[in-house]
Amino acid sequence: MHTFNTPNHMTIADFPFPIHTGAIKPKWIEEAQKKGFNIVARVVDRLHIALQCKECGHLNKTRLYTLMSAKPLCENCMEQAWKADATAAGGTFIKRDPAHRHYGIYRMACGHEISRQFALIKRVAAGETGLRCEICHAAVEAAEAQVMGWDLIGSDPQGNPNYRLYKHADCGHTQRIARANMQSGRFGCGECGVDWPAAPSFIYAMHFTLENGREVVKVGFSRIPWNRLHHQLRVNAEMPSAVLQTVAVSTGQIAMSLEKRLHKALKQSHPDHIVDPACYRGQIRVISEVYDGSLTHVIIAHLNDIEARITRSVA
Numbered sequence: 008m009h010t011f012n013t014p015n016h017m018t019i020a021d022f023p024f025p026i027h028t029g030a031i032k033p034k035w036i037e038e039a040q041k042k043g044f045n046i047v048a049r050v051v052d053r054l055h056i057a058l059q060c061k062e063c064g065h066l067n068k069t070r071l072y073t074l075m076s077a078k079p080l081c082e083n084c085m086e087q088a089w090k091a092d093a094t095a096a097g098g099t100f101i102k103r104d105p106a107h108r109h110y111g112i113y114r115m116a117c118g119h120e121i122s123r124q125f126a127l128i129k130r131v132a133a134g135e136t137g138l139r140c141e142i143c144h145a146a147v148e149a150a151e152a153q154v155m156g157w158d159l160i161g162s163d164p165q166g167n168p169n170y171r172l173y174k175h176a177d178c179g180h181t182q183r184i185a186r187a188n189m190q191s192g193r194f195g196c197g198e199c200g201v202d203w204p205a206a207p208s209f210i211y212a213m214h215f216t217l218e219n220g221r222e223v224v225k226v227g228f229s230r231i232p233w234n235r236l237h238h239q240l241r242v243n244a245e246m247p248s249a250v251l252q253t254v255a256v257s258t259g260q261i262a263m264s265l266e267k268r269l270h271k272a273l274k275q276s277h278p279d280h281i282v283d284p285a286c287y288r289g290q291i292r293v294i295s296e297v298y299d300g301s302l303t304h305v306i307i308a309h310l311n312d313i314e315a316r317i318t319r320s321v322a
Contacts, residue, residue: 024050024057024068031056035074042078060084089125095132115140151190154234175199190238192230193259206230208262209253210269210313212306213240215297216247217290222300223282224251225293226269228262242290252307254314269309270296277302 027049035056039046044058050068058067058079065083073079086100089111093100097116104110104122113128114120119142131138148171149159156176163170163183173189174181180198188194195206211232213225229235232250241248256262274281280302284294291297298306 022048022057023066024048024055026050027052027055029053035071038074042074044074044079044081063087089128092125092128092132096128096138097131098128098138115143117143119143148186148189151186151234151238154231155189155192157184157189187239191235205258205260208256208259210256210262210266210310211235211253212251212303212310214249214251214300214303215241215287215291217287221286222303223287223291223297224300224303224306225291225297226266226273226306227293227296228256228259228266230259240292242292246290251303252310254310254317256317265313269306269313272309273298273302273306277305 029049031046031049036046039058043061044067045061047057047059047066049055050057054071055068056071056074058069058074058081059065060067060081060083063081063083065081067079067082069079090100093111093113096113099114101112101114101120104112107122109126110122110124111128112120112122115138117140119140121140123138127136128138130136145159152159152171152173153176157173158176160172160174160181162172164172165183167183169187170183170185171189172181173184175196175198178196178199180196182197184194192206208228208230209232210228211226213227213232213236215223215225217223225240227235232253236248236250237244256265277298280299282297282299284297287293287297
């Protein structure tokens with residue numbers, strides 16, 4: 008005997024699935040009730056039924072086998088959960104990815120659309136991981152390259168995720184370069200340039216204010232200190248920081264040598280001012296050569312002395 012009960016707001020004429028005649032067995036009704044659904048009708052063929060979700064009232068076409076052997080999922084409840092996760096992750100759920108059943112299409116805060124796994128978006132919403140837009144990230148990498156006088160062509164032809172393929176704006180030479188080296192300037196053009204040890208560099212002092220309010224100073228050397236600060240050292244772009252002073256040095260090799268001597272002097276004279284890496288882990292991407300902010304005036308004095316010595320040697 009055919010059994011059919013439309014929801015209160017719906018008529019047979021606008022029912023979303025073709026009705027299939029046949030009795031609805033009591034054990035099916037019992038199983039559906041236990042799993043949060045009401046059986047409305049047999050639909051499509053003898054293998055399918057229409058289940059109404061008790062939570063939201065949505066009608067779902069479900070295989071009888073699924074009802075009896077597993078817990079059916081309500082399509083509307085799933086979509087609402089995807090939307091909530093997307094909002095918590097800082098984006099907007101648009102639709103399921105037609106090419107991947109476990110993926111959705113999302114609009115990022117930047118306006119670009121991406122395809123991501125539902126499980127990943129849930130982790131982002133929970134704060135367990137981050138989410139990045141490939142289009143915006145590619146623009147950042149292209150800008151980094153332009154600062155160095157190179158054009159980003161694309162991913163590494165050899166498949167190394169740490170490398171990119173770049174074109175030198177001056178001579179047109181294409182070259183594989185590690186992104187970290189592009190950011191720091193520690194590389195040279197294989198066609199017209201010199202390697203970074205022979206290229207001009209700087210010794211620098213940088214100031215950082217940690218999350219707990221403690222002020223620290225980092226001493227190092229770099230071909231482009233401002234680029235190193237903004238693209239390499241800071242984990243959070245909102246972290247208060249600044250380049251305090253730089254000393255121009257003729258080559259990276261000499262800068263590295265002078266920097267090592269400076270650290271040796273500071274460690275011998277002020278060992279109690281060396282900051283434990285645990286204090287800035289996750290905030291500054293280094294594991295050493297960071298000193299308490301109270302030593303800033305001493306470090307600046309050392310840099311002034313180094314600059315004076317360089318000036319005398321050139322004069």
